[in-house]
Amino acid sequence: MIKNPYDNPDSILDDVEKRVLKRHLEHGVQDIYMGTDESLFHPWVGASGDVFLKPLRFDVRNSLYVNILWSKGPGGIGRHRHRGPVSAYTLEGSWRYEEYDWLAQEGDFVQENPGVIHTLTSDTGMKTLFFVQGALDLYDEQDRHLKTMDVFSFLNMYLDYCEENSIPVNENLIF
Numbered sequence: 077m078i079k080n081p082y083d084n085p086d087s088i089l090d091d092v093e094k095r096v097l098k099r100h101l102e103h104g105v106q107d108i109y110m111g112t113d114e115s116l117f118h119p120w121v122g123a124s125g126d127v128f129l130k131p132l133r134f135d136v137r138n139s140l141y142v143n144i145l146w147s148k149g150p151g152g153i154g155r156h157r158h159r160g161p162v163s164a165y166t167l168e169g170s171w172r173y174e175e176y177d178w179l180a181q182e183g184d185f186v187q188e189n190p191g192v193i194h195t196l197t198s199d200t201g202m203k204t205l206f207f208v209q210g211a212l213d214l215y216d217e218q219d220r221h222l223k224t225m226d227v228f229s230f231l232n233m234y235l236d237y238c239e240e241n242s243i244p245v246n247e248n249l250i251f
Contacts (some may be wrong), residue, residue, distance in 0.1 A: 105251060108248050108251075110132070110246070110248055110249075114246055114248070115130050115131055115132060115246060115249060116130065116243065117129065117130045117144075117146055118130075118131075118233070118234060118237040118238075119237070120145075120153060120233070121233060126147065126148035126149060126151060127145070127146070127147050127148075127151045127152070127153060128145075128146045128147075128148070129143045129144070129145060129146070129230070129233070129234075130143055130144040130146065131143050131230065131231075131234050131249050132144065132205075132249065133249060133251075134227055134230065134231045134234070134249050134250045134251070135227065135251060136227055136228065136231070136250065136251070137251075138209070139160065139209060139210050139211070139226060139227050140207065140208070140209050140227065141206075141207075141208045141209075141226075141227045141230045142205075142206070142207050142208075143205075143206055143208075143230070144167065144203055144204065144205050144206070145202075145203070145204050145206055146202070146203045147169070147171070147198040147201050147202050148201055149198075149200070149201045150197075150198065150199055150200065150201070151197075151198060151201075152171075152195065152196045152197040152198060153196045154195060154196070154214060154215075155193055155194070155195045155214065155215040155216065155217070155219075156193065156194070156195075156196070156212050156213060156214050156215065157190075157191065157192060157193045157194075157212070157213045157215065158188060158189075158190045158191070158208070158210065158211075158212055159190050159210040159211040159212070159213065160190050160208070160209035160210020160211070161187070161188065161189060161190060161209050161210075162186075162187075162188040162206060162207065162208050162209065163185070163186070163187055163188070163206070163207040164180065164185070164186040164187075164188070164204050164205065164206045164207075165184075165185050165186075165204065165205045166180045166181060166182050166183065166184045166185075166186075166202060166203075166204045167182065167202075167203040167204060167205060168182055168201075168202060168203040169181075169182065169198060169200055169201045169202030169203060170182070170198065170199070170200060170202055171196060171197065171198040171202045171204060172196075172197055172198075172199075173194040173195060173196060173197070174194070174195040174197055175192075175193075175194045175195065176194065180202075180204070190210065193215055193219065210226070211224050211225065211226045212224070212225045212226070213225075231250065234249070
């Protein structure tokens with residue numbers, strides 16, 4: 077919980093700034109801390125290989141989904157197209173898009189722009205932090221659209237997994 081600036085007699089903020097901060101305490105979204113065990117890895121339904129997601133944020137207001145994608149060995153999520161920007165930071169292992177000539181390895185950052193169809197693959201396994209904004213369209217090898225996923229689709233996958241396994245839902249993930 078953020079301390080009320082009015083409670084600090086040594087504050088040099090003027091009254092206007094103190095009122096603005098007080099408005100945030102009354103109406104703003106509070107910061108959230110989550111320890112490592114407060115979210116879980118769950119299977120990505122429909123992915124190839126042993127692929128799991130660890131949700132860190134379901135921002136339903138901004139259509140933003142933050143997760144760690146974990147491929148325990150060779151695997152991937154198939155052909156897809158993003159309808160919004162994606163940022164990725166590789167934590168462990170390596171991954172690539174079959175259509176590109178680069179390999180993202182531990183410590184590498186990838187910025188993806190919306191619009192192209194590509195195929196995420198890990199040949200050896202990986203863990204990567206992804207910030208996904210907007211929808212994700214999935215395609216087969218003949219470019220037939222299979223389905224569209226968005227923040228609510230990923231939220232549903234998480235909620236279904238928790239319900240099926242009698243695991244409490246972490247409501248702090250959803251805002």
